[in-house]
Amino acid sequence: MAYVVERKPLSLSERLYIPQVLAGMKTTLKHFFAPNVTMEYPEQRPAIPPGYRGVPTLVKDPHGREKCVSCQLCEFVCPPKAIRITPGEIPADAANAHVEKGPKAFDIDMLRCIYCGLCQEVCPEEAIWLQNQYSMSGYTREEMVNNKERLYELGGTLPDQHFKWDKKKAAEQRGNAHH
Numbered sequence: 001m002a003y004v005v006e007r008k009p010l011s012l013s014e015r016l017y018i019p020q021v022l023a024g025m026k027t028t029l030k031h032f033f034a035p036n037v038t039m040e041y042p043e044q045r046p047a048i049p050p051g052y053r054g055v056p057t058l059v060k061d062p063h064g065r066e067k068c069v070s071c072q073l074c075e076f077v078c079p080p081k082a083i084r085i086t087p088g089e090i091p092a093d094a095a096n097a098h099v100e101k102g103p104k105a106f107d108i109d110m111l112r113c114i115y116c117g118l119c120q121e122v123c124p125e126e127a128i129w130l131q132n133q134y135s136m137s138g139y140t141r142e143e144m145v146n147n148k149e150r151l152y153e154l155g156g157t158l159p160d161q162h163f164k165w166d167k168k169k170a171a172e173q174r175g176n177a178h179h
């Protein structure tokens with residue numbers, strides 16, 4: 001059965017609209033003098049908390065050596081297949097010549113990347129890190145592919161807790177005895 005709702009007649013103050021306009025003006029004025037809660041991006045940038053996972057980058061060790069050994073685990077694990085690696089030989093006179101391989105080419109397609117961090121989790125050399133860079137834009141699809149040079153530019157150098165290669169080299173010099 002239909003239920004008819006009676007429309008209440010407007011009071012005098014509601015018919016005048018002035019009290020409602022004043023109430024609206026009061027709210028506007030209150031916010032006009034209150035401190036800003038918005039940020040003038042991109043001139044102002046938010047503070048990024050430690051451990052934030054932004055754009056994936058490649059990092060070098062404190063000696064300036066490439067840490068990536070081109071094992072391709074990150075390429076294999078990446079869910080949207082955003083990583084493309086072409087392994088290459090390392091020159092005999094390079095600082096990291098004792099490592100078997102290095103990446104000849106290393107591309108990450110930021111139109112595919114979902115910032116999941118699996119590449120960082122799986123990397124045995126701690127060579128790939130999602131750092132605090134979160135703003136990536138471009139006019140073409142090609143611009144959104146970060147090549148090896150760009151990945152190192154974004155990544156820079158991170159502290160190395162383990163110095164795995166140095167330990168391995170020292171062990172080799174001691175007759176390959178691992179202590």
Ligand code: SF4
Binds near residue numbers: 079
């Ligand atoms: S963060 Fe995830 S999606 Fe992005 S490159 Fe790494 S594994 Fe792939």
Ligand code: SF4
Binds near residue numbers: 067069075119
């Ligand atoms: S970044 Fe790490 S996981 Fe990816 S190829 Fe290089 S060493 Fe392997």
